[in-house]
Amino acid sequence: MNVMEKLIEVSRFLKNGGIEDSAKEAEILITETLQISKTRLYSSDLEISEDISKNIDSLIIRRAKREPLQYVIGHVEFCGLRINVGRGVLIPRPETELLVKEALKTVASYRLQTTSSKKQGSELRTPPPKVSLPLVTPCSPLKILDLCTGSGCIAIALARYLPDAMVYGVDKSETAISYSIKNSFDNGIKNVYFVVGDLFGPVGDTRFDCIVSNPPYISRLKIPYLQKEIKDYEPVDAFDGGEDGLYFYRRIIKEAPEYLKERGHVVLEIGHDQADDVEKMAREAGFGDIRFAKDYAGIRRVFIGRPRK
Numbered sequence: 001m002n003v004m005e006k007l008i009e010v011s012r013f014l015k016n017g018g019i020e021d022s023a024k025e026a027e028i029l030i031t032e033t034l035q036i037s038k039t040r041l042y043s044s045d046l047e048i049s050e051d052i053s054k055n056i057d058s059l060i061i062r063r064a065k066r067e068p069l070q071y072v073i074g075h076v077e078f079c080g081l082r083i084n085v086g087r088g089v090l091i092p093r094p095e096t097e098l099l100v101k102e103a104l105k106t107v108a109s110y111r112l113q114t115t116s117s118k119k120q121g122s123e124l125r126t127p128p129p130k131v132s133l134p135l136v137t138p139c140s141p142l143k144i145l146d147l148c149t150g151s152g153c154i155a156i157a158l159a160r161y162l163p164d165a166m167v168y169g170v171d172k173s174e175t176a177i178s179y180s181i182k183n184s185f186d187n188g189i190k191n192v193y194f195v196v197g198d199l200f201g202p203v204g205d206t207r208f209d210c211i212v213s214n215p216p217y218i219s220r221l222k223i224p225y226l227q228k229e230i231k232d233y234e235p236v237d238a239f240d241g242g243e244d245g246l247y248f249y250r251r252i253i254k255e256a257p258e259y260l261k262e263r264g265h266v267v268l269e270i271g272h273d274q275a276d277d278v279e280k281m282a283r284e285a286g287f288g289d290i291r292f293a294k295d296y297a298g299i300r301r302v303f304i305g306r307p308r309k
């Protein structure tokens with residue numbers, strides 16, 4: 001069968017199955033299966049074998065049952081990295097790239113401030129690193145903690161753009177941690193370490209320059225109304241933020257000061273309507289220097305702040 005005939009067949013099948021962007025998804029499924037570029041797809045008279053055609057059919061059947069496209073093809077692009085995903089791990093969302101960008105900006109200005117205050121002989125005290133996590137080396141002075149790391153996308157992106165930092169990712173799901181470890185290997189990122197545990201549980205006495213997190217933040221009451229792709233396929237523990245969606249922010253904001261170095265920051269992705277609540281709880285917990293980063297729609301989606309000690 002000719003590849004263009006297959007493309008039309010797949011597109012029709014997905015459309016009849018109620019997939020909105022059926023033409024685009026058909027294109028992705030075929031180029032991914034054949035490992036060819038879009039240009040090659042449209043410029044060649046490629047013949048495909050019976051076996052390949054059947055393979056494509058098995059993928060479109062999964063997609064028509066509303067399995068997310070990213071699970072069907074097995075990966076997603078995030079901050080220029082290829083992140084493997086599958087059942088049991090949350091698919092990284094494009095909005096989370098904003099968290100990475102803000103964390104990088106925050107770390108850059110923190111570095112400037114801590115370096116200049118050290119030069120001025122200020123009284124700022126950086127607690128001696130009480131190391132309890134492995135792989136901390138003397139040449140990795142900057143330490144970042146990514147709570148609820150999932151696929152490891154945030155931790156791996158930060159580690160890639162901060163090669164002299166050591167980034168730790170924690171997740172309570174063993175499946176997520178096995179994905180994050182594979183993702184770090186596949187992307188050739190070595191300055192990252194992943195561990196299974198409940199939030200700060202595995203951290204011990206280590207103190208960090210920056211704590212980042214995209215925790216579960218959907219109100220439990222809204223979960224039954226989520227898109228079928230999400231509620232039937234992605235792990236519920238990845239989005240269940242308790243009854244009001246704020247459970248993890250309460251815990252992280254309360255516990256973070258114990259794990260931060262002086263002047264260290266917390267950077268959190270938040271839901272589109274959670275900025276006021278998160279700001280209130282952070283102020284009550286003694287945080288200052290609070291700001292929010294907005295997405296393209298002008299909505300506050302990333303919280304940045306630090307405990308004033």
Ligand SMILES: C[S@@+](CC[C@H](N)C(=O)[O-])C[C@H]1O[C@@H](n2cnc3c(N)ncnc32)[C@H](O)[C@@H]1O
Pocket residue numbers: 090091092093096147148149150151152153154170171172173176197198199214215216217237238239
């Ligand atoms: C919204 S997902 C974020 C995944 C990833 N950081 C991202 O941005 O794509 C939240 C993650 O929190 C994890 N999680 C849920 N409860 C947790 C807990 N008590 N301690 C650590 N991780 C937890 C879930 O397994 C899930 O991987």
